[in-house]
Amino acid sequence: MIFRNFKMISNVIFGRGCFNQLDEILEPKRTAKDSWMVFVIDDVFQGKELEQRIPLHDKDMLLWVNVDDEPKTSYVDLLTEKVKAYSTTLPSGVIGIGGGSSMDLAKAVSLMLTNPGSSQEYQGWDLIKNPAVYHAAVPTLSGTGAEVSRTTVLTGPEKKLGMNSDYTVFDQVVLDPELIRDVPHDQQFYTGMDCYIHCVESLEGTYLNQFSKSYGEKAIELCREVFLDDTAEDKDDKLMMASFFGGMSIAYSQVGACHALSYGLSYILGTHHGIGCSIVFDYLEEFYPEGVKEFRQMAERHKIKLPRNLTKDLTDEQMETMITVALGLAPLWENCLGPDWQTIMTRDKARSLFKRM
């Protein structure tokens, strides 16, 4: 058995208001005379208070990104070109401020600044050849685990697949629970469920070991406090740690059926990851009976109305592509159902699940 040598984030700062230390944290990276930084930030913050608080220096670039659609390889390539065109030198750092998509875009740009070609060439495992530019994350939304993961999920012309590599991992993460205080209720729920669901998938999976188990169990406990316990305090702090622990738990495990099917949904319908996982998970009680039961309690308590009948107008071709994308994620299915997964999750089975959604 070969174990993965897990690359961790180099530095983590946690605390309410720690975003105020960002300038000081970046200072040692501004070494060269012409040193500059790119702040990759979700455009929902345009004109908001957070925009004013970005520690922008004279030569720095503020790069607004739109994540109405999930990140595409073409968008990464476009953003990378913009950054390259901004100066004759490479930036000293790429700072991603936002949710999972914005953080993933920041990771992707930091990688593509030092690796030639298009980002679609690097969708897969360990295809990145050169270290990225220094990159840091400031999550403003918690649950995806993008702040600790070794991937940056991208939709390319051929597949939805991340650029998985040790170089993808952030050098710095700034965890300031105050930044997630004002997230809209539904979005907070769906992104939190991304964390809850990937922990269930990891804990119920066949790949699990005690490292992932310890992180996953605590992440689920924290999700319970946040979404089921009205008396719990410091929920923003807890959700932020749940996301961090959930991301760490994936180190030695894998997500499962829900993530696989949701990738299919998202590839065809553009469904966002958190809501996509929530929609799919609601139909997976035969695989995750306890988890789905608790998920429904959480959804009910938070008065969440899950979208229904998403797939009814799909053409046969679209449906078949959706199935192909979902079943293409072999490690996820193997983690969920074991090595004989193909005898259980047939194309017919996947189709019948999708048709109910």
Place this chain on the structure above:
Amino acid sequence: MIFRNFKMISNVIFGRGCFNQLDEILEPKRTAKDSWMVFVIDDVFQGKELEQRIPLHDKDMLLWVNVDDEPKTSYVDLLTEKVKAYSTTLPSGVIGIGGGSSMDLAKAVSLMLTNPGSSQEYQGWDLIKNPAVYHAAVPTLSGTGAEVSRTTVLTGPEKKLGMNSDYTVFDQVVLDPELIRDVPHDQQFYTGMDCYIHCVESLEGTYLNQFSKSYGEKAIELCREVFLDDTAEDKDDKLMMASFFGGMSIAYSQVGACHALSYGLSYILGTHHGIGCSIVFDYLEEFYPEGVKEFRQMAERHKIKLPRNLTKDLTDEQMETMITVALGLAPLWENCLGPDWQTIMTRDKARSLFKRM
């Protein structure tokens, strides 16, 4: 409020048998033509199976260390001289194999190879000027958290105090639960209690935040499974993760009364850290009522006979020094008792506690 930007270990590998991957993990560090490594290993392994399994290359140095006494600055200086005398070039890596003391010696040597003078000059916070030589840890004993901490605890001519710095943190940790399988029962208990106790101190402390709380709570849970639940499986894996989590929980918290008093005990009597903490903790129910109660359950279940009457033959001068050393650790007392700690933990109070031990 200023938050610490916590430096994490760069890489972690976890899994039964993952020690077999050590050679492959070190390979990329053996870049230069004359590249060599030092393996710093506890001399209890002389002639044991583990000695044969060390991936020693031709030019490598095997440096046996004796940790019958806790690490001293003079010993660190001696070991550093030995390593420097071994070759005209610096080693490409220092690999510590053993318990907390051996890992701390490896950290200390890796720092002193690149920082001039004696290690006693660096006892304190952030006094280290230059990055260490690449250093990795292979714990063969779990509980101290030395594998993740930013300190290397040393007894110097004037004080027992660590070399705290970001450079102290290991670049690589190899967590192989098989390596702690054969630890003698009492030693496993005492070292495990180091973890349990520092988590209690951290969770009951005034410095706590949700980052440290999440790690500390899970570490305590794992300790309970290991030391109180006869039906729990994979206890070696759990204890190894408890130690890792316990170490991480210290990131934003601090130990407390027990560690402070045990430092005094250890300074005068040379008491080892784990057993010292256990001895002291048994007298601290007024500060940690729940924790001490549970600790006693664990001790009883594991048929541990704690040494008694350790301080009865001390001279007055020794007793006063012991008190001075213990009360010198202001942050630990402040964490336990708040800013007015000096009105509670007077010299008389400390003396009365020590006299009972």
